[in-house]
Amino acid sequence: MLELRFDTGKIAATEPETVGKLASDFFGDRDGETIVLMPEEAMYLMLFRNAIMRDAEGKEMDFNSLAKHFVRDEPRLFIRYNAYRDWRDRGLVVRRYRPSIHGKHSKKTFKKYPDQKFEPAAISAKAYWYPDSLFSVLDNEEAGLEIFNKYWLGQYGVYKQERGRQSKLDFFETIFLAKHLGVDVVNVANGRKVTPLKLIKEVAKKREYAKQLYDVYEDWRMKGYVVKSGFKFGSHFRIYFPGASPVKGEEWIHSKHVLHVFPKEEKLLISEWSRAVRVAHGVKKTFILGVPELKKSDYKELPVDFVAYRRKMGNGAWVRETPKDKPRYMLIAVSEDEHIGGVELASLLNMAKDMGLNLLLSITDRETSITYYELKKIVLPGSKYEYYEIEWFKP
């Protein structure tokens, strides 16, 4: 039987057998002959290890009467507790986060993506801009075929069919062609020239975050990637690595990555953010999140919930890691009904990287079931933006 005591704001174990059991299972912090516990640990021990909690007068306390004393300082106590519970439930160790911790991974845990300089050819054509449709139509079929085959820019003919010869450009392509390939864009209604800058401004009035989306589009295009609509996969874009073409080989090339833009000032519901990741995983594509426009001064220090340990190979079998090992993960506890912002996400990733930890989001849904996502930084050579791969994770 584990015996715990709550006194003067602190939860502790002093009874020798309890101290021994807690120490061997890496609960709490030792202070001489005593073990001091954080509330999440005590709550877990009460519900799943039959621990008895008593107050200073020896009266037994339950989950809610203990929580009462901590919920003012930690308003999100229940979400934190639930994240703690789930990790422990898997037989793994999770501990209070401390800024002094250093993790298992060196600072170079990012994934490097290839790049290939975009080499623009001058295209002699005019694009007729349909402002309310956010499309333009090229007036020159040969030029349309050339840019489609060479850069996979525009849609020549009917999608995935060899029919029709019209070249249609979405608004990203229209702006990109005007800016980098010298294509004249004119308003179809009056024949007046529209500059790339004016195009962006015009689109931004109709489509939120158009500038941020274009910046990310251009960033990948300039590194040789093909960037097309991600509509069918629930994201802003799908991308193909440098060298992809719609005409090479017998079969249609399938993209393996989708790219979603998370503007730094946007706040998204966790459930909405997760929905986009979910569609990508459902079609077996890697989900990339891009946060454009971040400046050094945008990054914040944020509260971190836990550090988590996983498993290692020991004597030919998988054993759990303990505080004798270095932790692997920075664990952030959120719920499906909370919000997250681009800046927060980028800041957390930066903190995790500096500490040699991988970033894990632990999402509590309304049934207290947990979904984990792991975030890994991408290096896209020459880019000034932040990109992350987000993967569904099983502890």
Added chain:
Amino acid sequence: MLELRFDTGKIAATEPETVGKLASDFFGDRDGETIVLMPEEAMYLMLFRNAIMRDAEGKEMDFNSLAKHFVRDEPRLFIRYNAYRDWRDRGLVVRRYRPSIHGKHSKKTFKKYPDQKFEPAAISAKAYWYPDSLFSVLDNEEAGLEIFNKYWLGQYGVYKQERGRQSKLDFFETIFLAKHLGVDVVNVANGRKVTPLKLIKEVAKKREYAKQLYDVYEDWRMKGYVVKSGFKFGSHFRIYFPGASPVKGEEWIHSKHVLHVFPKEEKLLISEWSRAVRVAHGVKKTFILGVPELKKSDYKELPVDFVAYRRKMGNGAWVRETPKDKPRYMLIAVSEDEHIGGVELASLLNMAKDMGLNLLLSITDRETSITYYELKKIVLPGSKYEYYEIEWFKP
């Protein structure tokens, strides 16, 4: 060779062979010996039937120079044209919409859902409310087990495991239990009672549209449905038909429907809206959209793009339907980068229903590829809200 002429703002065919061909394929409207075409039809004929378009002076015109004359009155001309093109590309007939049209279906094309009165038992328990976590914890394990087994309210123990005896309630359940089963909800920090009304207000400060979500939750619960988190399926809720229980039978019951709330004042990007439908379809669940709080005065008359014909069985084979038949669909052309609102959707559905048409959304993505969604009205007996099933559709 089809010969078309643009003169004084009108597109027409007068050359007899052309008139014959157009008439037999149901393009345009007859006016004596002439056929008058809408711009989308003419654009399609130019690009895919080698039609030659000449102006009043006999000079040949291309797609953009024709569009120029119509884009002021129809700013979304390109999106409309593309929707028209895709339907025609499938060998099917599509025509200009006219309010006088009457469709193939009677007014009773809605789906009727079952209902079963919710029978509340008085539950003697206290729920401790964690305001920032948006959860409450019941103080009574037996009551927790009872409401879980009887109503599938709350989460008793660990999700999908027979471990732990704590009963956790999400915020919808907390409000519902307080309102309908007499459970006392108290703030965990100070023990003060929180009324259902105060709970909703408090949650609404943290979670946008909390009231609308709760209204829909309660609406289905009161008709005997089980309503749980739809987080894993990218929607607000998943539902089980009356009679479902987490303990019946050997196997876990799978929900077959997800329920998503679209507040009437919300404007959603088509791509975001479609993302939610996509996740549901990916896991083979029926997607239900609910628009709460609609009043009669909310409904609008909206412009409609086309009516569309499909196929019928004729002489043992499928043949296309023509204007000699009644049309089946009201076709609305949108693009992935446009917005749609709850009121607009409900208004369109109402118009379609009144005319005996089914509502189809034709979504143009940035590659001009089209995705169709069909919307069908649901009748949930006794409900004052609007619900629709949304299904992916192949013409």
